[in-house]
Amino acid sequence: MTKRPKIVAGNWKMNLLQNEAKLLAQSLNNGVQSIHNDNLIVLVFPGFTLLNTTSQSAIHFQVGAQNFYPEKNGAYTGEVSIEQLQDLNLKYALVGHSERRIIFSESNTLVRSKLLTAIDNDITPILCIGETSDIRDQKQHFQYIASQLKDALNDLNPHQVAKIIIAYEPVWAIGTGITATAQQAEEMHAFIRNWFAENFNIEIANSIPIIYGGSCNDSNALELFSCPNVDGGLIGGASLNVNQFLSIIKTINGLS
Ligand code: PEP
Numbered sequence: 465m466t467k468r469p470k471i472v473a474g475n476w477k478m479n480l481l482q483n484e485a486k487l488l489a490q491s492l493n494n495g496v497q498s499i500h501n502d503n504l505i506v507l508v509f510p511g512f513t514l515l516n517t518t519s520q521s522a523i524h525f526q527v528g529a530q531n532f533y534p535e536k537n538g539a540y541t542g543e544v545s546i547e548q549l550q551d552l553n554l555k556y557a558l559v560g561h562s563e564r565r566i567i568f569s570e571s572n573t574l575v576r577s578k579l580l581t582a583i584d585n586d587i588t589p590i591l592c593i594g595e596t597s598d599i600r601d602q603k604q605h606f607q608y609i610a611s612q613l614k615d616a617l618n619d620l621n622p623h624q625v626a627k628i629i630i631a632y633e634p635v636w637a638i639g640t641g642i643t644a645t646a647q648q649a650e651e652m653h654a655f656i657r658n659w660f661a662e663n664f665n666i667e668i669a670n671s672i673p674i675i676y677g678g679s680c681n682d683s684n685a686l687e688l689f690s691c692p693n694v695d696g697g698l699i700g701g702a703s704l705n706v707n708q709f710l711s712i713i714k715t716i717n718g719l720s
Contacts, residue, residue: 468673470689471629471696472713472719473507473590474703475530475558475677476514485514488706489521495710496524503720505696506713507556509705512544515552528556530592531564534574534581546585557582559589560616562635566579572615579616583624590629590698591616592677593656597636606655607636613659622664630674631698637678639700646687649676653693682711689716 480488489508492557496506506525510518519527533543549557559582560575575591582589593612595605609632617625632652637644644652653674676688677698688694696716702708 467503468671468695469503469505470501470716471505471673471675472716473505473509473528473556473675473696473698473711474632474709475561475615475698475700476508476510476704477530477563477700478511479704480510480514481681482514482517485510485517486521488704489518491706492709493521493524495706496713498523498654499713499717501717501720504713504717509556509558515554519552519554526556527554528558528588529554530558530561532557532581534577537548543703547579549587550585554587556588556590558631558654559576559591560612561592562633562638566635572612576616576649579628580620580624583620583627588627588629590631590675592631592633592698594635594638594678600634600636602662605652609652609656610659613656613663617663622668625664625668625681626671628672630672632656632674632678633677633698639679643679643684643688644676645683646691649694650691653691655714657693682708682715685715689719 490653505508507528509528509530530551532546533540537545559578564570579589579591593609595608599605599608604612634644656674657669660672673695677695680697680699681702
């Protein structure tokens with residue numbers, strides 16, 4: 465059976481100035497350089513203005529973009545193209561984060577278009593999916609996640625799907641301090657893996673990394689990441705604190 469990588473990704477969102485990003489990136493780099501694990505991927509997603517500064521210190525971790533627009537170039541004021549990300553040697557991008565879907569009204573069509581653009585340009589997309597508390601209260605969360613997966617991935621070929629990382633991020637857990645229980649995370653991750661087995665094939669289901677996001681911190685990391693179908697985490701708030709973030713990374717490293 466394929467050994468899936470363990471992934472710890474920090475989403476810095478719209479935080480930090482140059483000096484703060486530089487310090488955080490340097491401390492992170494110092495902290496991860498003693499971890500020798502080919503199966504562990506450490507990533508951070510700074511805001512656009514911080515990509516260069518962060519990349520300069522990123523020897524032992526990777527840097528990705530929080531967003532991009534899926535057109536080659538042209539009259540898209542305020543947007544950043546995938547070619548501009550490649551120009552910075554970036555290899556990862558977030559796609560479909562719930563803050564973009566909700567605050568910036570990103571449609572499933574746009575999410576899908578971004579996903580395809582990333583795959584076609586050799587940028588690994590982390591496709592974020594997750595239900596709101598209303599949907600979970602109505603016990604519609606499994607159907608909802610299946611529909612988000614279908615909208616984003618329908619008609620992709622297995623070769624394309626094999627390039628994706630999935631982040632299950634229940635909206636009710638993002639930035640709220642309320643984390644999914646290990647049981648809730650594991651049952652959804654197993655459901656998502658099974659969705660890939662049914663809609664693509666068992667090899668893809670077994671090899672696709674599925675990470676969890678939503679109020680992860682150094683106190684709940686061990687429980688969440690011990691789940692067999694949870695391959696790591698997308699960490700927001702706690703990734704801004706280097707000690708917290710390193711502690712999460714070390715926890716996952718110890719499990720891999
Ligand atoms: C996120 O924004 O992807 C996230 C998981 O945020 P937080 O860890 O702050 O809930």
